[in-house]
Amino acid sequence: MTESRPFPRAGVLDRAGVRDDGLTVGRVADVLGITVRTLHHWDEIALARPSLRSDAGYRLYTTRDIERLQRIVLYRELGLGLAAIRTLLDDPAAxxxxxxxxxxxxxxxxxxxxxxxxxxxxxxxxxxxxxxxxxxxxxxxxxxxxxxxxxxxxxxxxxxxxxxxxxxxxxxxxRGAEEWQAVAEAMTGFEQELAAAFDDGVAPADAAADRLVERHRAVFSAYFPLTRSMQVCVARTYAEDPGFAAHYDGIRPGMAAWFRALVDASARAHGMDPDTAIWE
Incomplete structure (x- = not known):
């Protein structure tokens, strides 16, 4: 692959000092800002082959060879694949x-x-x-x-x-305003369900209580996934944090502690000791 440097300008050939006897692979790679390995690959696939060989058998690139290489590098910089480049260079009808x-x-x-x-x-x-x-x-x-x-x-x-x-x-x-509105409405709807259950005297460990606990996890997960252990911690915060407690007790006096009791009972029913619950 070519290195991420600008493709060579027209004057690079003059500065390279190409003579009739050609330039070595290493020199051409340095002039064009590509690797020797890239030049070897292009030679192997017959995309750009050096026209000359030294007496010792080393590849040598002529001025015309380097002009072809310049076009290849340019097209590569523009994002063309090697197959497309070959067509553009070798097919007169392209x-x-x-x-x-x-x-x-x-x-x-x-x-x-x-x-x-x-x-x-x-x-x-x-x-x-x-x-x-x-x-x-x-x-x-x-x-x-x-x-x-x-x-x-x-x-x-x-x-x-x-x-x-x-x-x-x-x-x-x-999320924009509409998406947040949907989240807020879901939480408000859940709190209304809590209030109705509280008024109906739903007790911890009741089937209805467990459904409320599962509903809470689903609604809360709009913010981030809530494990059962984390839910116990959240319910504890509802009951103990003055701000949260005021919010839930403002809906129904005593609702914060009641909901915590529902969550703790559900945790026990699922094999968890709520007293050892941690934030995961």
Whole structure:
């Protein structure tokens, strides 16, 4: 393969000092910015063969040989394959402009793809740094008037080095206001289910309670995958963290501790001691 240096300009032949007795492989490789191995390969496949041999049997390239090599290097820099290059060089009927236009279109398509990747990387970086890629006004509109946009920054400061934050950021990078609205509505719907179950007196270890616990894991996984052990830790936070407890107890007094009891009972039913649960 050619090295990533500019293809030779027209004046390179003059500077190379090609004489009638030709240049060696090493000298030509240096002049054109390619490897000796590449020249040997092109010789083996009869794409560009040296016209001369020294008395000792070494390959020697003439001025015309190097001119052909220059064209090969140029076409390679433009992205053409060796088969297409051979056709352009050796087939008098080959339509060089048509082939070059096709290659130009392929390059433009690659540029467009790279621009998309660049934009995606920009969003990914911003998501890792900010969490939610919405303006403060959009966040309040989506998550409600009680939402504080500073919470995302606090979450990054606390969990920004964890695998879960990386997963959260990767999903956030793909979400706009509509996608976040769907996530928020799913969580609101789940909290309404919790309130109804609380009012109905659903007890830990009930079948209905276990369904709620599984529903919580599914809804929460919109942020990042939640294992059963991690869910126990989340429910513990709901009950013990003043902010979370105020939110859930604001829906129904005592609901935060009640939901934690549901999650703990479900964990035991699945063979896990909730007292030993850890964040995985």
């Amino acid at each position: 339509a060089a402009p048509a082939e070059l236009r096709r290659q130009q279109e392929r390059i433009r398509e690659r540029i467009a793809r790279l621009e998309q990747l660049d934009a995606g990387l920009g969003r990914m970086i911003a998501a890792h740094e900010r969490g939610v890629l919405l303006t403060p006004e959009q966040q309040v509109a989506v998550f409600g008037r009680d939402w504080d946009p500073a919470w995302a920054e606090g979450a990054r400061a606390r969990w920004g080095t964890t695998a879960q934050w990386a997963q959260y950021a990767e999903r956030s990078a793909e």
